[in-house]
Amino acid sequence: MIKLEVSTHGSESFIVEVEEYNAESLNEQLNDNDINTVVLGDLVISRINVKSVKPVQEEE
Numbered sequence: 001m002i003k004l005e006v007s008t009h010g011s012e013s014f015i016v017e018v019e020e021y022n023a024e025s026l027n028e029q030l031n032d033n034d035i036n037t038v039v040l041g042d043l044v045i046s047r048i049n050v051k052s053v054k055p056v057q058e059e060e
Contacts, residue, residue, distance in 0.1 A: 001017045001018065001019065002017065002018050002019075002021045002055060003015055003016070003017050003055070003056040004016050004017075004018060004021060004041070004053055004054065004055055004056060005052075005053070005054050005055075005056050006040055006043065006045065006050060006052075006053050007050075007051045007052045007053075008045070008049045008050060008051055009048075009049055009050075009051050010049060014043055014045075015056060016040045016041030016043045017041050017042075018040060018041045021055060026038070026040075026053060029047065030047050030050055032047075035047055040053070
């Protein structure tokens, strides 16, 4: 599992876990005007509210 930090334009931040993460594919979804929401792990969020998505580095 990969942990992601999702930041919103409303100053919220979420940590989600996903099976796989493809930045290019997610970027296409976030920039597609025909899509209203995106699913990241257990989080369903409006694509226009997503400010940034970045992998969280696990400390060993």
